[in-house]
Amino acid sequence: MRLRKASALAAGVLALSLAATACGGGGDDDKISVGIKYDQPGLGLKTPDGDFVGFDVDVATYIAGELGYEPDQIDFVESPSGDRETMLDRGDVDFIVASYSITDERKEQVDFAGPYFVAHQDLLIRDGESVPNEEAIADLTLCSVGGSTSAANLAEQYPGAGLEELGTYSECLTGLENETVDALTTDDSILAGYAAQEQNQGKFTLAGLSLSDEYYGVGIPKGETERRDDINAAITKMVDDGAWQEAVDEHFGPAGHEVEPAPELTETS
Structure with a gap:
């Protein structure tokens, strides 16, 4: 008799649980x-x-x-x-x-x-500076994010260039501002966003290169x-x-x- 009561109780709990789920009650589906x-x-x-x-x-x-x-x-x-x-x-x-x-x-x-x-990979550089062509990249020290396609593209296409891989683009931007790197490289859409930020206006500009299609x-x-x-x-x-x-x-x-x-x-x- 105890087993039947326990089974009935379990069934009741299960029914209530299913009903709550059906009503959207706090499950992962929310x-x-x-x-x-x-x-x-x-x-x-x-x-x-x-x-x-x-x-x-x-x-x-x-x-x-x-x-x-x-x-x-x-x-x-x-x-x-x-x-x-x-x-x-x-x-x-x-x-x-x-x-x-x-x-x-x-x-x-x-x-x-x-x-x-x-998007297209480009370089963000300090305002007033320039990168005249792709060949000049080999003489630069650049920064990008580890695990990004930009870092992989740079390592493959310009093995002579210095590349510093950091955790975030914000860290690279600090390095660019402090002149520890010559350019930040990633997609032009990302670089344009950084250049347009109020605190960065007048500090940086895009080099205008199209190094890849992303x-x-x-x-x-x-x-x-x-x-x-x-x-x-x-x-x-x-x-x-x-x-x-x-x-x-x-x-x-x-x-x-x-x-x-x-x-x-x-x-x-």
Whole structure:
């Protein structure tokens, strides 16, 4: 008799638990975790008051909305360049929108949706200085972030150049301002955001080189094809309804940075 009572009690608890889950009662489905950058003005920046702003933040918020999540249900998680694949593999985040260039090497570990943006690698230098051509890069000491495609491109294409790899672009910017490095190298979209910041105006300028084409994708765990398709649909809708261009104008317009039209989706299978 005790066994039957215990079983009945367990069944009742299970039924209540299922009912609470069906009503959205506090389960993991109530929130979605999205990886972004915290230190990239114009793309992904955490402000002193704890808000998140930038083009990537707007893209991530739009995608999450199409997946059924309100802005207050989004948990933005900092995703350093060198940690993104690991974070997706461990399930730390559901997807990543963090100036995440699509490469064959990365596609061995994670999948992508998109691309949703195209950028070009350039150099940020001190105002009044110049880099006349690509050949001059070999004589410079540059700074970039470890694990970024920019650092990998530089090491491969300009092995004679000095390269300092740090944890964040903000650290590289400090080195540029203190003249311990000659230039910060990464995507022009990121560099334009730094140059446009109020505290940096008049200090830095872009060299105007186009060293690579970087197609930003939304990183997702390997094999999540349904999630990829849903995100691709959200990106397409964002472009079609004008929200993509509005975000471009808001975040890159003040820097005078010209952005190419939204690229064609390639990560579809």
